Amino acid sequence: MSDQELRVSKIRNGTVVDHIAAGQALNVLAILGIDADSGETVSVGMRVPSDRLGSKDIVKVEGRELSQDEVDVLSLIAPAATINIVREFDVVEKHRVERPTVVTGVLSCPNHNCITTEDEPVESRFDVLDDGIRCQYCETIVREDFADHIAVE
Amino acid sequence: MRHDHIISAKGLSRDGIVEVLDRAADIAADPSAWGDRHEGRLLGLCFFEPSTRTKMSFTAAIKRLGGDIVDMGPVDSSSVKKGESLADTVRVVEGYADALVLRHPSEGSARMASEFVDVPLINAGDGAGQHPTQTLLDLYTIRESAGLDDLTIGIMGDLKYGRTVHSLAHALTNFDVRQHFVSPESLRLPRSVRYDLHEEGAQIREHETLDPVLSELDVLYVTRIQRERFPDESEYRAVAGEYQIDAETLEDARDDLTVMHPLPRVDEIAYDVDATDHAAYFQQAQNGVPVRMALLDLLLGGDR
Numbered sequence: 001m002s003d004q005e006l007r008v009s010k011i012r013n014g015t016v017v018d019h020i021a022a023g024q025a026l027n028v029l030a031i032l033g034i035d036a037d038s039g040e041t042v043s044v045g046m047r048v049p050s051d052r053l054g055s056k057d058i059v060k061v062e063g064r065e066l067s068q069d070e071v072d073v074l075s076l077i078a079p080a081a082t083i084n085i086v087r088e089f090d091v092v093e094k095h096r097v098e099r100p101t102v103v104t105g106v107l108s109c110p111n112h113n114c115i116t117t118e119d120e121p122v123e124s125r126f127d128v129l130d131d132g133i134r135c136q137y138c139e140t141i142v143r144e145d146f147a148d149h150i151a152v153e
Numbered sequence: 154m155r156h157d158h159i160i161s162a163k164g165l166s167r168d169g170i171v172e173v174l175d176r177a178a179d180i181a182a183d184p185s186a187w188g189d190r191h192e193g194r195l196l197g198l199c200f201f202e203p204s205t206r207t208k209m210s211f212t213a214a215i216k217r218l219g220g221d222i223v224d225m226g227p228v229d230s231s232s233v234k235k236g237e238s239l240a241d242t243v244r245v246v247e248g249y250a251d252a253l254v255l256r257h258p259s260e261g262s263a264r265m266a267s268e269f270v271d272v273p274l275i276n277a278g279d280g281a282g283q284h285p286t287q288t289l290l291d292l293y294t295i296r297e298s299a300g301l302d303d304l305t306i307g308i309m310g311d312l313k314y315g316r317t318v319h320s321l322a323h324a325l326t327n328f329d330v331r332q333h334f335v336s337p338e339s340l341r342l343p344r345s346v347r348y349d350l351h352e353e354g355a356q357i358r359e360h361e362t363l364d365p366v367l368s369e370l371d372v373l374y375v376t377r378i379q380r381e382r383f384p385d386e387s388e389y390r391a392v393a394g395e396y397q398i399d400a401e402t403l404e405d406a407r408d409d410l411t412v413m414h415p416l417p418r419v420d421e422i423a424y425d426v427d428a429t430d431h432a433a434y435f436q437q438a439q440n441g442v443p444v445r446m447a448l449l450d451l452l453l454g455g456d457r
Contacts, residue, residue, distance in 0.1 A: 113280050115261040120238050122265050137261025138282060139161075139345045 009043070014062040016084040016091075017074065022047050024077050025057035027147040031073055031106055032066065040064055053080060072100040073107075076133065076146045101128055102136075108151040114138035124151065158267040159275045159448065161283045162320035163349065167327035174293050176447035177440070184217060187446060191453055192219035197250030199225045199242060200277070201233065201257040206416060207277050207287070210441035211254050211449075218446055218453075223249045240269045247272045252452055255279075273452040281314040281343075287415055288320040290444040291374070294437040298411040299371040302329040307366055309335040310376030310396055310421060312342045317415040318376055319346050326353035333366045334359045337392045340382065362395065367406050373398075373431075374413045375421050399423035403431055413437050 020028055025044050034040055041062040050056040071083050075097040085093035105123045109116050116124045116137050126133040132143035142149060158164075180187055196215040200208055212222050225231050225246060233242060239262060247253060247270040255263050256277040263276030263283070278284045295301060306325065312318050312334055323346070325332060332355060334342055341359060342350075350357050360366060367373070378396055383389035397420060403410065414422055414434040426432050 111260060113258070113260050115239070115257075115259040115265045115279075118239075118259060120265060121240050122268070134345065135261065137264050138259075138280075139261070141345045141348055 010089055011041075011043070011060050011062045011086055012089055013087055014040075014060065014064055014085075015066045016086060017059040017061075017066075017071070017078075018056070018082045018084060019050070019053060019080045020057040020059065020074075020078040021080065022053065022055040022057055024147065025059050027077050027150060028057070028059050028074055028081075030147075030150045031077070032061070032070065034061065068095075068098070069100075071097050073103050075099045076103070076107075076128070099128060102126065103128060103133065106151060107133070107146065107149045109135045109138060109140060110142055110149050111135065111138050111140040114140065157273055158263075159273070159285050159452070160263050160267055161276065162285045162288050162323040165285060165288070165324055165327070170289065170292060170324065170327060173289055173444065173447050173451065174296055176450060177289075177293055177443040180446050180450075181440075181443040184443070184446075187218055187450070189219040190450060191215070194218070194220035194252075194453055195250045196220060196222050196449070197225070197246045197253040197272075198222050199246055199253060199255045199257075201228050201239075201255075201262075202278070204256055204277065206438055206441060207256065207284075208254075210438075211275075211277070211286075211445055213442045214445035214449055217442065218449060220251075220449075220453075239266055243270050243274070252449065275448070275452070278316055280316070281319075282316055283320045284316040284415075285320050285324075286441075286445060286448060287317045288324045289448060290437065290440045291317070291321050291413065291415070292324060293440050293444050294413060294433055295372055295411070297440075298433055299409070304328065304330045304371050305333070305369050306330060306372040306374060307333045307335055307363065307370045308374045308376075309363060311340045311378045311382065312336045312376075313340040314379070314382060315376045318374075319343070321374065322346060322355075322357075323349055323353070326350060326355045330356070332357045333370070335361070335363050335366070335396070337361065337378075337395070339392075340378065363398070363402075364405075367402075370406065370410055372411045372413060373406070375418075376415060377417070377419055377421055393421070397421045397423065398426065400425040400429055403429065406431070 025046050043060040045058040047055045065085050074081050081097045083095050084091045103126045109124050125136040132141050134141045243266045252273040254275045254277050258280050260280040260282040262279045267274045378393045380389050410431050411433045412431040
């Protein structure tokens with residue numbers, strides 16, 4: 001099944017995040033800060049057949065072009081994701097997510113005794129390791145289930 | 154040594170450690186010569202948790218250098234009680250002092266606080282995180298008794314929550330040291346510390362009992378296993394009993410074994426060990442003053 005056959009329509013202007021690991025689309029939205037109140041028109045395809053991944057998720061965000069910094073953090077949960085910037089129905093930019101060296105905000109530290117989980121004027125900050133992430137403050141290492149630690153406002 | 158802040162043992166290099174220990178040895182040899190070294194300088198004490206040894210030895214250290222303290226006092230009687238953030242508290246107190254000492258129950262608190270102040274900030278314990286100045290006095294004690302290279306050390310007790318252990322284990326990777334960790338399975342070193350030791354290429358082994366390694370050790374570093382780490386009293390008693398030593402236990406050890414403990418102890422080292430030549434824990438506590446004097450001297454510009 002090609003993208004043209006998907007039950008979601010093409011978008012005019014915005015960003016298509018494609019090749020998301022199946023089942024991670026809602027976590028992608030959470031990382032991008034998109035929820036019921038954020039106003040964007042969003043289409044989500046989950047477990048769509050894919051030649052490359054077997055099945056994949058896909059997210060289309062209308063009227064918003066995501067920056068490289070915004071999408072790089074997606075690499076932690078969707079390392080194969082591709083980002084398509086669309087203008088007037090044409091893909092004008094296409095790139096892959098790149099693994100960042102540091103992730104600021106977005107994820108919350110799973111250590112409930114970490115200072116970043118308290119009411120202090122500081123954002124969470126993680127170093128990205130080869131096989132996990134590490135809180136720069138309390139040094140806790142998270143190796144799996146990053147999506148469980150996405151900060152929820 | 155050119156550290157602005159002392160946050161974690163990871164920030165201590167071999168050269169930096171040796172510089173502090175050498176200066177501490179100079180101070181211990183002739184303490185009175187340092188009495189006016191930092192006259193008029195003030196050390197701000199921010200202790201959000203109770204402390205006896207650390208707080209008193211920092212106080213003694215700055216006073217023996219000719220300076221004085223400004224003390225936030227207990228949390229109950231401070232503005233923290235009114236809901237002030239740690240970031241605000243340290244920003245205020247830095248205006249009153251030339252350096253800050255912080256103890257706080259949350260991991261990462263000292264690192265965060267250091268981002269808000271310009272004066273040197275010293276971590277005096279952040280939750281189950283780090284306690285780097287305890288490590289410096291531990292290293293001083295080890296160097297005095299057994300030397301820091303070609304050393305075999307056993308570290309026993311609560312390795313998971315014991316911040317003195319986390320700092321010491323990391324600092325020892327700067328030296329030629331074989332480290333044996335002895336603890337119940339539930340209180341093993343945390344993943345983050347094992348990760349760092351592995352990254353540093355440290356020679357470490359983990360054990361559930363002391364017996365197999367006791368006779369190899371130059372130093373045995375004992376820590377307290379706390380009651381609150383266990384779901385019930387009986388489980389705690391069963392486990393804690395396995396990690397207590399007495400004079401009889403030490404009959405199997407080398408004659409020159411040094412026994413250390415960051416104190417306070419409860420019953421993990423029996424009183425009958427105090428009278429043996431092995432016991433170094435009171436000397437260790439006493440070393441806190443010259444070592445903290447040395448550190449403060451370097452941080453406050455002792456080279457000028």
